[in-house]
Structure formats: structure tokens, C-alpha cells
Amino acid sequence: MTASREKKIAYGMLVGPSVLIYASIIIFPIVFSLVAGFTEWSGLGVPEFVGLKNYTRMLSDPVFRLGLRNNLLIVAISVFGQIPFGFALAYIIYRRMVRGHDFFETMIFLPITISAIVVAKLWNQIFSPAGLFTQLMRIIRDDPRFVLSVFEDRTFAIVPILFVILWMYTGIYMVIFLANLQRIDPGVIEAAVIDGAREHQILFRVVLPQMVNIVFTTAVFAIAGSLKSFDLIFAMTGGGPAHYTEVIAIYMYLNTFKYYNYGFGSAVSMMIVFLSLGLITAVQSVFRRLEARYV
Amino acid sequence: MLHKRFLMVFAIVALVGGFVFAGGQSEQPAEDDGVITLQVQHYLDLADNVSASNFQELVDAFHAANPDIRLEFDYLFNEPYHNKLQSSAIAGQLADVMFLWPGKRTGEVTGSGAIKDLRPWIEQMDAEFAPAALAPQGANGEIYELPEQVTATHVMFSNDRLMDELGLEFPQTLEELIAQGEVIREAGYIPIAMDNGDGWQMQSCLLSALVARTGGREWLDAARVGDASFSDPEFVNALRVIKALYDNEMFSPGINQAAYGQALTDFVTENAVYFIDGGWRTANLTGEMTDDQYDYVSYHVFPALPQEPGIPDSTAVVAGTGFGMNADLEGAEADAAWEWIYFFAGPEGSAIKAEQGWLPAVQIPLPEDSPVLTVKLADFLGSTPGGYVIDAVMDAEGMGVLHPLLQEMMFGNVTPQEVGDRYEAWVAANDSSRS
16 A cells, blocks of 8 residues: 555545534535425425425515514624624723723623523513513503513514623623733734824724734624524514514524424525525625725 | 554444444333333423423322333423424334324324324223214324313403402403403403413414304314305404404403413412413412312303304314324334323323313213312313314414414504405415315
8 A cells, every 4th residue: 555545544534534424414404405495395205396486485475574684683783783892892891991800801791601591581581571670660650551562563573682682692702802802912002002092093003903803703603693593582582473573593493393394494594594605705805805904 | 554454444333333323213112021111202391380290190190000011201392392293203203102182283293194093992982082082183084192181272261259359240242341441450450361472372262262153163164175264254353352352451461472371370369350261271270279269260251242153152172182102003012002091081090180170081070079170160161162273273384374463463563354364365375274
């Protein structure tokens, strides 16, 4: 056996198991979903090929469109809420602008350490018709029938969930930014201070340009995570009432596992993949321009 | 070199072996020293202390009476139960015994051939059961699960103590009921405790009974096959009643946000004068209420509507849930599975359940020491005619259209007629009854 052949076999043995595992748990389900998305299949029996019918049905379904709108709002609150807010908090702590920064760091990070289901139940205990806030408002307003009507509004029912998402996940971005801020050479900032730079100049001229790649990475995390949002919302509202808080992942879940439309559910899951890829590509192109400008 | 080849072969064998064993194997009934072990998938909320302890009492009694059969339970509740049942059926790894519904809720699984038809066993003791309990569940008359009870999905419970306090009597008409609303609200109580956050309660526990009144069984039979329409007044008039109740603030505040169980709490804690739910709530009321409360809780149907061309003064009834068995079971394992299925729904289990507040499907005289509310439920069922429960006869996916529409109607975003039209459009295009 030649040395080159031996090397190939060794590589194959070392990499093969990982490739096989990756293929079986990542590649195979995606390919399977892609194929199943072109079929009508209840999960039992033989799938029937239906072409693009599942995709046309999905796009013409107002419930899907409402779910898509809600998902895009979650993407927006993640990218334009969690990331800037997380960065601002990290910067405040990094620059020691508050006392007790260790305490704030812990408190802000705390929500992410709690299970999404527990968080959902916690907020439900506060805002449900029998919840703490509702009961308190009934006493204050002397109105025994008071409930938070925002949950029954088609346009705004998602807002309380956006708030909880912002509250819950900002901490993780803060920690990511803080870790990367701490990698900046303190000498650079000291030099800027000695040169008379003001705080906003340090932020925009020194710190932010070094954070462009991190912002891009967190934006990718935020987009991918937002499009597959499920657990928190499902536990909080189940997508209701009347689909008002439904997101695409819940729409997929209900169609697949409750109504046994495995083919249709597969098409919805592929739509999540396509949307993720599309949005991430768009973000990539924006950040390439930013990179060219600042880095 | 030989050493390297040996290592390579070993690595490949280990890898392939790992994949094979990781693939798992369906668990088969195990026989060990004459004891047959059965895997049972059961629908139970372990957080519901009353239901969990009641069920454990049944299991203990079964094990004591059948030392040669051991049951190993896997408990799930709500959608996770159905997800696992469905995925197990697809993977060919169903448990030996599983909890099933008589209608379309588990119809995909029961209709797949993966569940055994119980008729050969049932035929030997069918006289013991109420005829309604043994209605066909499959296309060819198959019975896949032995119902533990005949269920009334609509009961209007009343708190007679509160009614006396407010100077009220049970209303005879819808108009009288709505007129009571102001008196009840002014006294700080909820007129009708009901929770509809999950969406199914309004359809199952009220709309079905109202449609039985405004349309009746014949009309719903015709609507199923397309000889009548859900746009018809028979259906829309029932929707209008719900809309009128909502607009007149008769239901619990935030009814469409409230989780299932909130209304029960409001009724048990005497914050509500009336409570609409299914007859199955008798077991919970028996477990949660005091002896004094039993005496002043009454069972009624919804008051009379202006026009009831269907079945006047009716509720909605359906054969209850129960256990079925895997079609692969044969011989001693199948007989052991039947022992449990029959114990659960038959005279022995039913006697235990009657003491817990259940009204069984098996025709046994209620024990003299039956809970007060069980006796009241028996009287209610014995004297009340019943129509169909809509979700038992129409496709489950259509309920995913109807339930949100009911909520939207209450919010004022669609009219009752639009609800009927949109549900009819879905049924006409998709429901299996129309194809």
C-alpha cells in the first residue's frame, strides 16, 4: 500500500464517521423534507407527488402570511432590538459606566439561563386573565372584567411576545459583545482618550469598527433563531387566539403533527430554510459593504 | 500492516454496529416467569393530582387481580400524546396498548391497520355496555377502543347557593339568561365560567349542543355529506347565540385567553354562577369540592333557544375514550391486553371509577355510596337527549379552521354568517366526509 493510499484511508476513517453522522442527522432530513414537500402524505401510506401545490397553498393561506409577518417582526426585534440593546449594555459594562457592573451583568444574563417554557409560564402567570397583573389592574381600576385586550388584537397580539423575546435573549448578545469588547487592546482606547477623543468618538471610531464581524455573526444567529422560534411562543399562547400570535414553526407543527399533513409540513419547513438563507445572504451583503467601509 | 487492517475492520464493525443498535428495536411484550409485560401508552396529565391518583388506584387494583400481567405505562397529555402516538404508528413502534378516541381525533392511526379490531372480544360481553358506547368506529364497523363512558360534552352546571343569594332561578330561555347577566356581574360574579384559550372548548362544550338544537342529527348528517351547508341558518343561528352571549359579557372575562381549567377554578371557588364544560368535569368537581358544595351544584342543559327545530333541550354526546391494542399482538399477549382493556372499561374498573365520580359506559347499577355528583350526572344523562359532537364527526383539520373563526367572531372581526361560509368552504374542499 502506498503512503498516499494509506493517508486517504486514514482520512476516511477519521472523517468518515463524522460525515456519516452529519449526513444522517442534518443532510438526510433536509433532503427528505425537500422531497416530501412535493408530496401529499399523511405520514402513513404512500406519498403522492403533487408538485408545487403545497407551496402555492401555503403562500395563499392567510394564516401562513400572518405567521410570516409575526416571524419577520421577531427578526426585526432581534436584529434591531436585541443586538443594539445587547451591544449598548455590553459597552456600558465594559466602559464601567455604572457601579456594580457584575451585578447587572448577572441580572441581564439571567433570563437566558431559564428554560423558555418556564419563562413562558412565568409571563403567563403575570398577564393571563387570572394573572398577577390582571388581578392588580382589576383592583386599581375597580373593573372585575379587566383583561389585557392587546392579546385579542390581530395587529398587536404579538407585541407582548416581542417584549418577552427582547427581555429573554438580549443577555446572550450582551455576553457575546462583552467577550469581544474585552479582546480590544486597552492601549488603543487609552491612546484615544489621551488624544482627547470623546466617548461617542471612542464608540464610533475605535470600538464599533472592530465589532463589525461580531455584529454580522450575531445578526446571523438572530435571524436563524427568530425564524425557528417555537418553544416560547407555543408555551405562552400556542399561536392563539385565532392564530394572532402564530409563527411559521407553529404553523408547521400544527399541520404536520396535529393534522397529519407531513408533505405540507415539510414544505413549510423548507420555506423556513429558504427564508433563513435569503435573509442571511442579504445581511451578508450589507455587512460586506460595512466591512469595506470600516475594516 | 495487518494490525492496521485489523483496526480498520474493527472500526467499520463498530460503526455499523453502532448505527444498527442506535436504530432501536420495537419493544415486544415480554414473558418472564409466566408474567406478561405490556407497554401501555396512556393519556394522563400527571400534574392533575385527582386524575393521577384515581388512575393509579385502577392500576393497583388490576395488578392485584392479575398478578401474571405487568403494565408499564408511558404517560403523556394533550398534543405530545398525539404526536407520539402518530410517530410511533409511522415508525411501526406502537406500544402494546394505547389510549384511543372513538372518532376522528385518532382516526389516522386507527384507520391505518395498526390497531386491532376488538369486536371478537366485545361480542362476548356487548350486552354489558350502553348501546351508544359500542357504536362503530371504523369504516367497516370496527371497534378499536372500548369506551370507558358515554360522554356528554355539554353540561351547564349551576351554583344554586349563589342563585338563591342573588334571587335567581335557572333561566328557561336564552333571553332570561342574558337578562340575569347584569344582576350577576353587579354582584361581582361571573355569569358563565368558560375557558376557550385552546379553542376547542367553545365548539365541543357549547356549539355542538346548540347545533343539536338548531339543526339536529339529521341536519348535521346532511351537512357532512354536502346535502346541507354550514352556511345554512341551522348552523349560523347557533353561532349567533355564542356571539350574543359574548357581546352581553356573559362569559368569563378574557375567555379566549384563558387556559383550560381556569373556569373550573372559578366555579369551584364560587366566583361564577354557571359553568359550561363536559360531563367529564364531574370527577374533578368531586375531587375539588366540599361535601356542602355537592348539594348545591346542579346539572342542566343550556336554556331554550327562540327556535329549536332540531332536538329541543339537548346536549351533545359521544362515545368516550378507552384503550385499544396493537394489531401485532397475538395469543397470550393479545388476551393479556384485552384483560386490561376490559378491566378499565368493564364492570370491575367501572365500579372503582363510579366511586371516583365517573359515569361508566358499562351498564351496572351505581353503587349506593357513589359520589353525589356522579348520581346527578347519571340523572342528567338519563333524561337528556343528545346530538352529535361536531369534532367527533368532522375532520380534525377543519377544527383548526372553525375554532379560530369562533374566536375571531367573538372579537368582532367576522360575523356568524362569515364563520359559517368560511367553514363550509373548507369542508367542501377538504373534509373527508365530502369526498
